[in-house]
Amino acid sequence: MEKAASYRFDLTRYTWLRRLLTSRWPQFILRAITLAGFVLVILTGFIGSPVGSRNFAVMFVWIAWWSALKLIMLPFGGRAWCSICPIPMPGEWLQQGWLVKPGGKMFNLGLRWPRRLRNTWLQSAGFAAIGLFSALTLTTPVVTAWIFVGLIVVAVAVSVIFEQRSFCRYLCPMGGFIGLYATMAPLELRPQPGLTPVEKGAAAREWPRGCPWINNPAALKANANCGLCLECLRTESGANMALNVRSFDAELGQPGAFRLDEAFLSLGLLGSVMIYSAVFQGPWGALKNAALNAGSGAWWSFAAFFLLASFGLLPALLAGASALVRRTGNLAQPLQMVFTLFSRALLPLGLLSWIAFTVSFAFGKMAYLWPVLSDPFGWGWNLFGTASVEWQPYLLSATPVIETVLLVTGLIWSGRTILKTAEQLGVRGERRWAAAPVLLFALAGTLTMLWLLIG
């Protein structure tokens, strides 16, 4: 049962905007600037102060960028960051010999990404690995620098061996996180509605060459795998593509398939934000020490707990809830389908939980940015006169209210989506209450986050 299409507004109907988007220069300039920022992060990480709160690498990556990504770019722009991310640039240049205009071939074997790995499992593993070392990464500049160097090296290696942006699509640890939650972004790149089969066929023949993300834009239905690189707009069939503004619920409100790897990523991200909240915002010193002392016995216990809770306990609980729904709702669909669709319905709670966590984390530490702006290396400079700005938490009294509103919004949004999903599965009428176990799962998740963030 497909609902009527949600309202969409094509931004490219403005000629000046289409021209701006089809020109490669604005995007290239932004990417060049972020690449320079990337280099600065690596430099400050390696040769700047080892004190995290006084080093550009830690403050601008994990406080400024990471917060801006979760608070602004992701919820409002989906994969907007991916469109200006500098990580694929060096690899792409090696691969195709271009920085601005795609085409050509330099050092590239052009292999297709292994079929078995065309999913988000590796991205889940990468994100979990970052989570396991998060306390160390978020406080130690040199670790941040090594992570960035590692990302560049892996991205270059993948670009040389595999086709296009296989790294971004299948390997980037942030890519899975961003792609999954981009489902709820009010921005999408889609084919113009009403394309004739002839137009679609022509476009399909042309676009694969013009899509670094290895999509057929004529068939784009979801945000997850579209990196908003805008290259499809720049092909001869580009006029058939639209950059739409839509409602937040436009994609999630529609029936959609969800793979098992995506389900585990969805629940893994929900579990991760709970553990991040406990480590960074909680009062448990032993937990912080365990997370910080990578390699120690306590850290191994923390790592086991992290992985088991995020990728074992939560999926097991949701699978149990899904089985109850399936049984009490007399559903014919296999358990895996019920489980994956309900994990999709939990995406809003996951995203809003990340935003709520970021509110307290970022606003509590944002004041450290001003000294770092004037003294990026922590060498005692005062470039802009802000080196002596004292730390103070922002929005201290408003934070609990904002967090509560965000989490309750996430619960309501997920709750509505759970009910819609149940309805799509066939739980209707008098049997609507059969969805209660999954609703209770969402409620328990919300209460856990409220307890962790507000107490």
Add this chain to the structure above:
Amino acid sequence: MEKLAKILVVVLILLVAAVPLLGQQITAQPETIELRARMPENGGWSQEFIYGLVNVPIKLRMTSDDVVHSFALAQSSLPSVEIFPGKFSETELVFDQPGEYTFYCTRWCGANHWRMRGTIVIEGPASSDQPTSVPPLFLQRGLDLDAPHFARVIPPNRPESARASERTNALPDGLTDGGTVWSKSPEALWKDLKADEDLDDQSVWDMVAWGLNQQGSSGWMGQGRELYTQNCLACHGESGRGDGVMVRDLPPMNHDKMGSEATRPPDFSDPAVLLGASPALLEGKIIRGGMGTGMPYWGNIFTSEQIRSLVLYLYSFQMELEERP
């Protein structure tokens, strides 16, 4: 188009790479020594030795790479300078005599905090009025600092200096002789006095307390307490029981296994421990450190007067002492 793009990328990257190089050139202070403080586990002071000349100011610009530290110059009345992570503190030192001066951290920055020590080596002509140093009493007498020294005679009640001072006229002259009091344990002093004086045990113990009290200079109690709190309390504990936060996981002291492993310090609340130790012995222990407990040496950190105040303060764990007016 591609060429322009490549130039732009290269220029931007070069600009970023130039930031630290140019910045360092612009902000460099050639006559200033940058000293980075790190927990001993992370490397300690970035410079173990600092070299200077007599009467030539040494400018130090200090920062911490981990936790809060503090820079202090040993055997000096200069106030210590706090060093915060990522911030810079500056101080200027001038030495009018050649020699080696110890600098150290006064903040309990970690388990091996006491290892955060360095040396400032000053060269140049010595002034003629340089004082000559006298070896401490434990060296003069050749005391064995590691030998057990438990008292067998224990006072019935806590000795009080004030009770003895009420009968000043009846106090023996020997109690004001610094050499005698400093070289004998309270127990030995009690035995000597007991043999000469026809007094009850407690009164003699009060006299011993009075005698020790006479050894301190003005303000010794406050100075001793401050030194103990800053430097000793973390291991010896607030009440001297040897249960400070830094040693709680260590086994108790065992003289038979001395030196085989780090142990807790002795329990100063046990009268047998302190009343069997002479001030000279305690002074030696403070100067030399060791004793199989991992205790640091303080001889090049504290002045003789500071050590004297500290020794007397230790006896206050067993006696009621009071500052002389």
